[in-house]
Amino acid sequence: xxxxxxxxxxxxxxxxxxxxxxxxxxxxxxxxxxxxxxxxxxxxxxxxxxxxxxxxxxxxxxxxxxxxxxxxxxxxxxxxxxxxxxxxxxxxxxxxxxxxxxxxxxxxxxxxxxxxxxxxxxxxxxxxxx
Amino acid sequence: xxxxxxxxxxxxxxxxxxxxxxxxxxxxxxxxxxxxxxxxxxxxxxxxxxxxxxxxxxxxxxxxxxxxxxxxxxxxxxxxxxxxxxxxxxxxxxxxxxxxxxxxxxxxxxxxxxxxxxxxxxxxxxxxxxxxxxxxxxxxxxxxxxxxxxxxxxxxxxxxxxxxxxxxxxxxxxxxxxxxxxxxxxxxxxxxxxxxxxxxxxxxxxxxxxxxxxxxxxxxxxxxxxxxxxxxxxxxxxxxxxxxxxxxxxxxxxxxxxxxxxxxxxxxxxxxxxxxxxxxxxxxxxxxxxxxxxxxxxxxxxxxxxxxxxxxxxxxxxxxxxxxxxxxxxxxxxxxxxxxxxxxxxxxxxxxxxxxxxxxxxxxxxxxxxxxxxxxxxxxxxxxxxxxxxxxxxxxxxxxxxxxxxxxxxxxxxxxxxxxxxxxxxxxxxxxxxxxxxxxxxxxxxxxxxxxxxxxxxxxxxxxxxxxxxxxxxxxxxxxxxxxxxxx
Numbered sequence: 001x002x003x004x005x006x007x008x009x010x011x012x013x014x015x016x017x018x019x020x021x022x023x024x025x026x027x028x029x030x031x032x033x034x035x036x037x038x039x040x041x042x043x044x045x046x047x048x049x050x051x052x053x054x055x056x057x058x059x060x061x062x063x064x065x066x067x068x069x070x071x072x073x074x075x076x077x078x079x080x081x082x083x084x085x086x087x088x089x090x091x092x093x094x095x096x097x098x099x100x101x102x103x104x105x106x107x108x109x110x111x112x113x114x115x116x117x118x119x120x121x122x123x124x125x126x127x128x129x130x
Numbered sequence: 131x132x133x134x135x136x137x138x139x140x141x142x143x144x145x146x147x148x149x150x151x152x153x154x155x156x157x158x159x160x161x162x163x164x165x166x167x168x169x170x171x172x173x174x175x176x177x178x179x180x181x182x183x184x185x186x187x188x189x190x191x192x193x194x195x196x197x198x199x200x201x202x203x204x205x206x207x208x209x210x211x212x213x214x215x216x217x218x219x220x221x222x223x224x225x226x227x228x229x230x231x232x233x234x235x236x237x238x239x240x241x242x243x244x245x246x247x248x249x250x251x252x253x254x255x256x257x258x259x260x261x262x263x264x265x266x267x268x269x270x271x272x273x274x275x276x277x278x279x280x281x282x283x284x285x286x287x288x289x290x291x292x293x294x295x296x297x298x299x300x301x302x303x304x305x306x307x308x309x310x311x312x313x314x315x316x317x318x319x320x321x322x323x324x325x326x327x328x329x330x331x332x333x334x335x336x337x338x339x340x341x342x343x344x345x346x347x348x349x350x351x352x353x354x355x356x357x358x359x360x361x362x363x364x365x366x367x368x369x370x371x372x373x374x375x376x377x378x379x380x381x382x383x384x385x386x387x388x389x390x391x392x393x394x395x396x397x398x399x400x401x402x403x404x405x406x407x408x409x410x411x412x413x414x415x416x417x418x419x420x421x422x423x424x425x426x427x428x429x430x431x432x433x434x435x436x437x438x439x440x441x442x443x444x445x446x447x448x449x450x451x452x453x454x455x456x457x458x459x460x461x462x463x464x465x466x467x468x469x470x471x472x473x474x475x476x477x478x479x480x481x482x483x484x485x486x487x488x489x490x491x492x493x494x495x496x497x498x499x500x501x502x503x504x505x506x507x508x509x510x511x512x513x514x515x516x517x518x519x520x521x522x523x524x525x526x527x528x529x530x531x532x533x534x535x536x537x538x539x540x541x542x543x544x545x546x547x548x549x550x551x552x553x554x555x556x557x558x559x560x561x562x563x564x565x566x567x568x569x570x571x572x573x574x575x576x577x578x579x580x581x582x583x584x585x586x587x588x589x590x591x592x593x594x595x596x597x598x599x600x601x602x603x604x605x606x607x608x609x610x611x612x613x614x615x616x617x618x
Contacts, residue, residue: 034556037608038608039611062611063553066553087612088608088612
């Protein structure tokens with residue numbers, strides 16, 4: 001399982017890639033593996049305002065429907081339209097083609113409170129042991 | 131359902147009525163019209179024929195009989211779906227509901243002509259209140275989830291009357307998905323309470339979530355992991371301290387029948403799934419019944435009408451004069467035929483019999499859990515009640531998952547257990563044998579599960595390919611959901 005070093009992570013298994021004042025958001029390799037085959041992603045509308053820690057999207061797999069929590073606050077400026085026809089991209093390429101939205105951050109310093117790859121891996125190991 | 135149908139004595143049957151259709155073929159004939167034709171007004175008439183399949187009665191009967199033979203139910207075999215309580219439905223209840231005096235009633239009949247039906251509803255209500263330790267009940271809600279919504283609207287009615295409807299309902303993270311859905315429908319915001327390492331509500335964490343905006347807590351007990359919430363009295367006290375109400379999701383009431391009552395644990399509102407607790411048929415999603423019972427201070431908010439009994443005259447009547455009632459939640463008086471079945475079940479068992487139902491359900495689940503726990507460890511250390519949650523995690527080393535185990539069990543002639551629920555357990559397998567199964571069946575099921583665990587180590591491909599003995603092989607569930615096509 002892969003956790004790229006240039007990303008930041010949440011305890012709810014979302015990732016963030018900082019692009020200037022913007023943040024690209026998706027779910028991690030661990031999350032897509034646990035969910036199983038993704039069949040639908042409810043992507044927020046353009047211009048939607050999202051709050052860090054609040055749910056802003058839903059990922060539906062053959063097992064369950066799961067909330068996706070916003071890692072940072074801001075406004076949705078890009079949405080991954082391609083997930084409408086190809087939700088499997090979340091499984092196949094979670095950090096690439098499987099991104100969900102790009103958020104214009106209200107407070108880019110929120111990223112600092114997210115985990116780096118090493119911390120996230122350690123967090124997951126502690127969870128798996130439970 | 132499609133696939134490669136098999137038939138003895140004749141050409142293979144097509145899978146759909148559409149494929150059976152032949153122009154001009156009919157299931158019935160009409161006599162020549164000997165009265166003036168009353169046509170449909172032009173603006174209401176179809177422009178063309180509706181394009182229905184053209185088949186003979188024989189084709190319809192064979193088609194649907196064949197489909198029914200491909201089906202699997204409690205009348206054909208063991209059905210240990212955890213959380214669903216797929217127990218055998220005694221046929222005496224069916225016979226009772228089919229009695230003409232019940233089956234041919236009309237809901238608009240005058241009260242004087244339906245005294246027996248009203249007495250049945252009254253007595254069933256009293257029985258349900260006795261089982262749950264509650265004061266009064268409504269029998270209107272047509273299903274468990276409808277009961278949840280009804281209970282939450284009662285909660286809203288109560289808080290509104292007290293000046294503030296409040297805004298939040300707390301739900302454990304292990305709860306059924308219907309709980310947050312019902313909360314949202316009732317206009318509240320669901321707040322999740324975390325489970326602790328025992329799989330129980332973490333009282334310390336719960337207390338931090340409770341404030342004056344919390345309308346109540348919804349809690350199944352035993353909970354959705356099949357574990358008894360040991361701190362229920364402390365939980366009830368904490369919820370009541372902030373003026374909230376405690377809601378008992380009756381999904382697992384069958385585990386504690388006759389042993390402990392929700393009312394004695396401090397609950398204020400209880401819904402019952404009569405198909406789980408009192409063995410009415412699950413049906414194809416209905417008709418069902420989800421009665422809701424409440425403590426005395428919530429009685430005014432029950433949906434109207436309720437049955438009233440005049441002890442002096444012995445007469446029963448509908449009491450419609452209930453100004454604080456939340457309104458109707460179903461047409462007429464609920465699904466009466468299902469309530470008759472539930473009543474027959476209650477009467478057939480009596481107090482001691484119902485207690486034995488609960489005890490045997492718990493015994494069966496613990497017996498089965500003990501037989502399989504070495505291969506499929508329990509997800510939590512506590513002693514399970516009427517169902518248990520195991521994990522197929524040890525098999526992941528062989529590249530085998532809970533879904534593969536489930537599919538292989540079909541090959542071995544068993545309906546699989548629930549898998550991937552509750553969501554908080556990795557590779558969850560949730561097994562609920564119910565009280566109605568024999569030791570022989572439980573032994574055979576355990577043996578099959580253990581065989582699958584051995585196969586996972588020796589020949590994982592066998593599991594990946596399963597099922598191999600069914601009319602259709604492994605369904606591509608992801609593609610079915612992504613590429614939805616509905617045909618008939």
